[in-house]
Each structure stands twice: as structure tokens, then as C-alpha cells.
Amino acid sequence: QLQLQESGPGLVKPSETLSLSCAVSGGSISSGTHYWGWIRQPPGKGLEWIGSMYYSGRTYYNSSLKSRVTISVDTSKNQFSLKLSSVTAADTAVYYCARHDLTMIRGVVKDNWFDTWGQGTLVTVSS
Amino acid sequence: QSVLTQPPSVSGAPGQRVTISCTGSSSNIGAGYDVQWYQQLPGTAPKLLIYGSINRPSGVPDRFSGSKSGTSASLAITGLQAEDEADYYCQSYDSSLSGSLFGGGTKLTVL
Numbered sequence: 001q002l003q004l005q006e007s008g009p010g011l012v013k014p015s016e017t018l019s020l021s022c023a024v025s026g027g028s029i030s031s032g033t034h035y036w037g038w039i040r041q042p043p044g045k046g047l048e049w050i051g052s053m054y055y056s057g058r059t060y061y062n063s064s065l066k067s068r069v070t071i072s073v074d075t076s077k078n079q080f081s082l083k084l085s086s087v088t089a090a091d092t093a094v095y096y097c098a099r100h101d102l103t104m105i106r107g108v109v110k111d112n113w114f115d116t117w118g119q120g121t122l123v124t125v126s127s
Numbered sequence: 128q129s130v131l132t133q134p135p136s137v138s139g140a141p142g143q144r145v146t147i148s149c150t151g152s153s154s155n156i157g158a159g160y161d162v163q164w165y166q167q168l169p170g171t172a173p174k175l176l177i178y179g180s181i182n183r184p185s186g187v188p189d190r191f192s193g194s195k196s197g198t199s200a201s202l203a204i205t206g207l208q209a210e211d212e213a214d215y216y217c218q219s220y221d222s223s224l225s226g227s228l229f230g231g232g233t234k235l236t237v238l
Contacts, residue, residue: 039173041228046229046230046231046232047165047173047216047229047232048229049219049227049228052227060226061226062224062226063225063226064226075174076194077148096172096173102149108201109160109220110161111161111178111179112161112163112218112219112220112227113161113178113179113218114165114173114175114218115161115178115184116174117172117173117174118172119171119172120172121151125218127228
């Protein structure tokens with residue numbers, strides 16, 4: 001049974017870099033069958049897709065966050081990571097990692113859903 | 128403001144049928160991209176409820192169904208149960224944004 005678990009600091013200072021990891025168990029990131037993504041949810045608000053990555057390194061980012069986001073993968077540890085730079089209070093949210101079923105046919109997105117989610121971790125941006 | 132628009136709240140009595148709408152545009156649902164629906168129970172992570180606009184993952188009751196037409200999609204829940212009280216989110220792909228996006232969410236209250 002596939003499981004994802006987020007980890008990282010719960011408190012980050014403004015202007016610093018938020019760093020989170022997602023450990024995958026019950027499946028292999030390098031199997032090449034899925035992308036792996038990050039989604040966040042500010043307290044009391046809706047969901048926002050941050051970005052997704054394939055094990056080979058191909059990434060897709062939310063255009064509104066692209067200048068500050070880096071998603072990377074460590075296949076040896078079977079985990080992937082999120083870095084969000086220059087954070088402000090607006091980045092305070094529960095951050096979820098998820099398996100992203102993303103397939104394209106001739107460059108056109110066909111399948112696009114998040115089928116397994118981690119439990120989420122709250123990151124607060126405050127001095 | 129989400130590009131996918133959902134009603135903030137809907138409600139229904141046990142046993143009734145409710146629908147939740149998700150209105151998009153010509154760059155997402157109207158362009159033919161499928162819609163997904165997620166259920167988020169209080170204090171938990173979202174759970175995939177419908178994928179590919181109409182398909183249910185294994186284990187999701189057939190009380191939940193999805194449909195899509197034009198620039199909109201809908202989630203229908205029949206035989207409403209107290210345990211269905213949750214937030215529901217639609218999700219699709221937007222070609223102008225070149226990425227995935229979620230609706231603003233709908234809170235379902237079972238009266």
C-alpha cells in the first residue's frame with residue numbers, strides 16, 4: 001500500500017527558504033509510472049497546486065510560484081523535496097505531497113489527478 | 128479567485144440527492160480537459176473521489192457520480208449520509224496557465 005509522509009520545519013522566518021521532504025513507501029518513485037507533486041492549503045482556504053516532478057527530473061510548476069519553487073527527487077532515498085524561497089506570511093499553509101497521475105498524448109494533458117496524498121504538514125511563516 | 132468556480136456551500140437532508148457544480152472556461156473544462164473531484168473530511172487530507180470526469184476509484188461508493196458538459200462539471204451525491212459532510216474540490220488542467228488548478232471548494236452540510 002502506497003504511503004507518503006511529509007517532514008520538515010513547522011516554522012520558517014520571513015524571507016527564508018521553506019524546505020520539505022516527502023518519503024514514499026510501498027512504491028518506487030523511479031518506477032516511472034507517475035509524477036510526484038506538492039499541493040498546499042492555507043488555513044481555512046482552498047487547495048493550490050505548487051508543482052510536480054517526474055523521477056527523471058522533468059518538472060512542471062504553478063506559474064504564480066515558479067520563480068520561487070524548486071522540486072527535486074532523491075531516488076536513492078525514495079523521496080522528493082520542495083524548496084520555496086523568499087517566503088512571506090502568505091505562504092503559511094498545510095503542505096501536502098501526493099502521487100500525480102499525469103499522462104500526456106502528443107504533448108496534450110490527458111490524465112491529471114492526485115490519487116494518493118500524504119497527511120500534510122503545517123508550515124507557519126513568522127518571525 | 129479560482130478559475131474553477133464552485134458554490135461555497137450546499138446542504139441536504141439524509142437520504143436526499145445533492146449536486147455540486149464546477150464552472151470553468153474554454154481554457155480548462157471547455158477545452159476538453161477532464162475534471163477530478165476530491166473529498167476532504169475535517170482535519171484530513173483530500174481523497175480522490177472521481178477521476179476522468181466520471182470514474183470512481185476502487186472503494187468509492189456508487190452514491191458518488193461525476194458528469195461534464197461544456198465548460199462545467201458536476202458531482203452528484205445520492206442517498207446523502209452524515210459521513211458525507213465534508214469539503215469537496217474540483218480539479219482540472221488549464222492550458223493558459225499550463226498547469227493544474229483546483230476550484231475554491233464547496234462545504235457540504237448534512238442537515
